[in-house]
Amino acid sequence: MYEFDFGQLSFLIGEIVLAITVGELLLIGVFARKHGASIVRYMSIAVLLIFAFSGFVFNDPGTAFDGAFISDAFSHYVKALIGLSAAAALWFSRDWFKQEGLDQYEYSILMIFAVLGMGIMVSSGNLLTMYIGLEMQALALYVMAAFNRDSLRASEAGLKYFVLGALSSGMLLYGMSLIYGFTGTLSFTEIGAVIGGGDNMSAGIIAGLVFMLAGMAFKISAAPFHMWTPDVYEGAPTPVTGFFAAAPKLAALALITRLITGPFGEMQHSWQQVIIVLAVMSMVVGAFGALTQTNIKRLLAYSSIANMGYALVALAAGGAAGVTGMLIFMSVYLVTIVGVFAAILQMRTREGALEGIADLGGLSKSNLPLSLILTILMFSLAGIPFFVGFFGKWSALAPAFDAGLIWLVVIALLSSVVGAFYYLRVVKVIWFDDQAHEFVKPVRSLAVLSSFAAILLFPVLWLPFVSAPALALIETAAASLF
Amino acid sequence: MENFVEILPGLTFYTLSAVAVAAAFMVIAARNPVHSVMYLILTFFSAAGLFVLMGAEFLALLLIMVYVGAVAVLFLFVVMMLDVDFVEMKQGFLQYLPIGGVVACILLAEMIMVGAASLVNPGESVKYATGGTSNIEAIGNVLYTQYAFFFEAVGLILLLAMVGAIVLTLRKRGGVKKQNVSAQIARTREGGVELVDVKPGEGIGS
Numbered sequence: 001m002y003e004f005d006f007g008q009l010s011f012l013i014g015e016i017v018l019a020i021t022v023g024e025l026l027l028i029g030v031f032a033r034k035h036g037a038s039i040v041r042y043m044s045i046a047v048l049l050i051f052a053f054s055g056f057v058f059n060d061p062g063t064a065f066d067g068a069f070i071s072d073a074f075s076h077y078v079k080a081l082i083g084l085s086a087a088a089a090l091w092f093s094r095d096w097f098k099q100e101g102l103d104q105y106e107y108s109i110l111m112i113f114a115v116l117g118m119g120i121m122v123s124s125g126n127l128l129t130m131y132i133g134l135e136m137q138a139l140a141l142y143v144m145a146a147f148n149r150d151s152l153r154a155s156e157a158g159l160k161y162f163v164l165g166a167l168s169s170g171m172l173l174y175g176m177s178l179i180y181g182f183t184g185t186l187s188f189t190e191i192g193a194v195i196g197g198g199d200n201m202s203a204g205i206i207a208g209l210v211f212m213l214a215g216m217a218f219k220i221s222a223a224p225f226h227m228w229t230p231d232v233y234e235g236a237p238t239p240v241t242g243f244f245a246a247a248p249k250l251a252a253l254a255l256i257t258r259l260i261t262g263p264f265g266e267m268q269h270s271w272q273q274v275i276i277v278l279a280v281m282s283m284v285v286g287a288f289g290a291l292t293q294t295n296i297k298r299l300l301a302y303s304s305i306a307n308m309g310y311a312l313v314a315l316a317a318g319g320a321a322g323v324t325g326m327l328i329f330m331s332v333y334l335v336t337i338v339g340v341f342a343a344i345l346q347m348r349t350r351e352g353a354l355e356g357i358a359d360l361g362g363l364s365k366s367n368l369p370l371s372l373i374l375t376i377l378m379f380s381l382a383g384i385p386f387f388v389g390f391f392g393k394w395s396a397l398a399p400a401f402d403a404g405l406i407w408l409v410v411i412a413l414l415s416s417v418v419g420a421f422y423y424l425r426v427v428k429v430i431w432f433d434d435q436a437h438e439f440v441k442p443v444r445s446l447a448v449l450s451s452f453a454a455i456l457l458f459p460v461l462w463l464p465f466v467s468a469p470a471l472a473l474i475e476t477a478a479a480s481l482f
Numbered sequence: 483m484e485n486f487v488e489i490l491p492g493l494t495f496y497t498l499s500a501v502a503v504a505a506a507f508m509v510i511a512a513r514n515p516v517h518s519v520m521y522l523i524l525t526f527f528s529a530a531g532l533f534v535l536m537g538a539e540f541l542a543l544l545l546i547m548v549y550v551g552a553v554a555v556l557f558l559f560v561v562m563m564l565d566v567d568f569v570e571m572k573q574g575f576l577q578y579l580p581i582g583g584v585v586a587c588i589l590l591a592e593m594i595m596v597g598a599a600s601l602v603n604p605g606e607s608v609k610y611a612t613g614g615t616s617n618i619e620a621i622g623n624v625l626y627t628q629y630a631f632f633f634e635a636v637g638l639i640l641l642l643a644m645v646g647a648i649v650l651t652l653r654k655r656g657g658v659k660k661q662n663v664s665a666q667i668a669r670t671r672e673g674g675v676e677l678v679d680v681k682p683g684e685g686i687g688s
Contacts, residue, residue: 022638132632132639149650
């Protein structure tokens, strides 16, 4: 008879807490009529923070369910970032949804479900776990994109995301079935063992790997699988877009990292080509696509495509150095994106929220703090020295340079120069254009969040007593994969 | 006869596969949506037959119960949502008899062939896992033990799907008249009736 080992549940304590709370919050939301949305939101933020730090508190590496669920330093670090950025996204969604009359408790529930799915994804040690986690987060994200269902654009965004997401799931599943067919196992370690030293590589395994990477590229919106991104980012409610640009990207990148370091670690020359193609196309599409945009959410969509390209450059280098570079880059990117969206949500006049870049015109005359914050964030995104974004980009490109992919680094630098143009254009509009609008006084939570991100990016993360422990944490996380 | 027994499983396999592919094609080629659903059922049925041939009778049962069962509901939706003219359909009832008859005959032939194939070659078609446990028993043994995590996680996805569907479709309608029993009972004469002293020749102005 099979003996169920209850001790292994300690490895997924964070996920269990999320799963139990989500059920309770559903009941609370149904019965607490008047303040239901607020109560559920604050409890959700609390439970997301618990989830973020659970990995560090119960810091024991190990696997559960016959290796299907991995708990290691890598998953702890990534889950901490995911939990924190989701909590921030929930926090900055509060006032927007209230002002738009959409304040429903289900939004927090969907957010927890999405984070739960991402947690399962990041910890997956088995094709089945991976797929279940991926679908859970994707399903929650589809609904969140269409959350403002009375808006034509939000419904279109949700539908588009759903159809293309289903297509990518199909590709992913096809790849998985090929891998399963050619190796005869679902477990990552056993797949790695079958592939061995790269001698047993059949065409089927390579085809499966390529299909899986293509399916994952949809999730991180790497070109040429990026077509949904601008429309979905523009159509979805702004706080939702802020969430989309941060946590799900990191979760999918972490899953790609797990795949290419774990089961397919011996096939570097196969996946490296795919990653390099994705990286080059994403950087170029992201840089040139953003040039003509007038809507700031579309601009950030192309910016996120380009940034995924830089993260993939780090991964293409392979090895612990590449993973470290990717994690540093993504950590900085997440801080920036949370700050940028907290700042964009403050673009609101009496008539409603604004999204045009031109609407920022002359902001420096009417709202100096917000213009300073946006300037710092844009400089950091552009990777201008002395802002932490520069360090993030440096860490992403350095491993690739060391691995001999010099031409890839050159393309990354060139597209970064093109990218700097449109980030700096936003800064120019803010400081030198005529005043377009007088924004209403921002809510305190948004002001606090955006200035917090800006202060982190301008001097705080440079301070040695902050950056040294963070770097040590990231290096341990990357080392735990090898 | 010996020869025939030997080729029967192969023959069944090719028949089922050919029918599955042809019916799948007809699902998208048929003009009438109701016919499409019929062909879809035929496709599922043939696929279920293929599962039986492979010795996965549990999957075959699931396919028929879940899919054909669900497709019956789907059928209802199609009939309700699309503007299908029932009068016109009933007029041509006899006209549809041949096509319905063909589908029914194919289903019958498939069932007979699958049954015959497993009867003449018991070891070949329905294989038991070691220890003589059937498929269903073997799956039951691991589903809630080794695979408990996946089972629970999939359950959560279903809960999420339910929440998502309700979020996107449930709307509070204004102007809906509901019965409020306690308010009705609490109504008193004072609240409901007003006595007005009408002076002659003036009427009741508002």
